[in-house]
Amino acid sequence: MKALVLSAFGSTDNFAVDNIPDPVLKQGQVLVRIAAASLNPIDNKIREGLPIGPALPAVLGCDFSGTIVEVGDNVTGYSIGDEVFGLAGGVKGHGGTLAELIAADARLIARKPRNLSMRQAAALPLVSITAWEAIARANLKASEQVLIHGAAGGVGHIAVQLAHDLGAVVTATVGKDSDEAIVRGFGAEQVVFYRQEKPADYVSRITQGRGFPVVIDTVGGENLANSFQAAAISGRISTTASRATLDLTPVHSKGLTFGVVFTLIPMLYDIGADTHGDILRQVATMVESGLVKPLIDERRFGLADAPAGYDLLQSGSAKGKIVIDVA
Structure with missing residues (x-):
């Protein structure tokens, strides 16, 4: 089969299309002919050498859509x-999705939403599962106020939709004027331009100084300090990016609950794979009901x-998920 093969960690110049052996099915797997795959920030981190990736030479890529061509035992x-x-796919022990075929753990997949194209469906898995788990980890409830950082991004735009569908009152942070219409269209009631307004100011404006009971931080890193500041007393924070050195004093002084979502754990440790398949089935139902839709860059x-x-993807200038047409 044809695949995009990474020969060395580092530059994208280390990628090349090559012919490699077809994957061989193991027990519990299905062989899928891939139609489309999407890129996520974790893919670039693995390309640069994050030590959760497959051994070199490697096929990367986590997300996919396609058609089953063989069913394993x-x-x-x-x-x-x-x-x-x-x-x-795309991590240790799992073939990547930037290839014509993948032997996929049947627990990690679901039937494609009937009303989506293969390109659209390929954009959903990682961001949908991550957003779902972030909201569940924070125990968001109907009518609660929730602040979602990075709301126009991959995980963020799905989190806005899921939170809105749950009945929460969504405040979204964005960086560009053009992002406001996007996040409002997905259900955000309030929009914060984070370069123009500090947490203390929008907390006062939107929550009358009480803070947000729930914060979903898809930006992470140094931005977590803003999440701590914006959270209410006894607030709950979920983040998808916690690689940072932080002062946790606000977490203690406010009695915050702080949780981290790392969506690749089921593939890396063979824990919770069934849960991911179940989330994808529920997301597919929501998509078919018109409650969730992916945002895809037109390129x-x-x-x-x-x-x-x-x-x-590395440039940060994409408008939505980047999708690769494989077939």
Whole structure:
């Protein structure tokens, strides 16, 4: 099969399209002919050498959509010809999705939403699971105020929709004027331009100084200090990016609950795979009901020019998820 192969960690110049052996099915797997794959920030971190990636030479990529062409032993509920999507590759022990075929753990996939194209479906798995788990970890409830940082980003735009569908009152932080219409269209009631307004100011304006009971921080790092400041007493914070050195004094003084979501744990440690499949099935139902939709950058890439897609992702200038057309 054809695949985009990474020969050395570092530059996207280390990618090249090559012919490699087809994957061999193991028990509990299905063989999927991939139609499309999407890129996520974690893919660039793995490309740069984050030590959770497959051994070199490696095929990267976590998300995909495609059609089942073979069903392995001990797999039930799937048949040849089923259109599926999932988060099932690109880390240690798992083949990547920037290839024509993948042997995917059947627990990590679900049937593709019927009303989406393969490109649209490929954009959903990682960001949907991450947003879902962040909201669940924070125990967000209907009618609660929730602050979502990075609301126009991959995880953020899904988190806005899930929180809105839950009945929460969503405040979204964005960086560009053009992002306001996007996040309002997904259900945000209040919008904060984080370069123009400090946490103390928007906490006063929107919550009358009480702070937000729930904060979903998809930016993380140094921005977590803003989340601590914006949270209410006894507030709950979920983040998807906690690689930082931080002063946790505000967490203590406010009695905050602080949780981290790392979506790749089921693949890395074989824990909770069934949960991810269940989340994808619920997301597919919501998509088919018109409650959730992906935001996709309009630029198109195939396997040969996928490195340019990685560069676009790194630049931070994409408008939505970057999708690679594999077939």
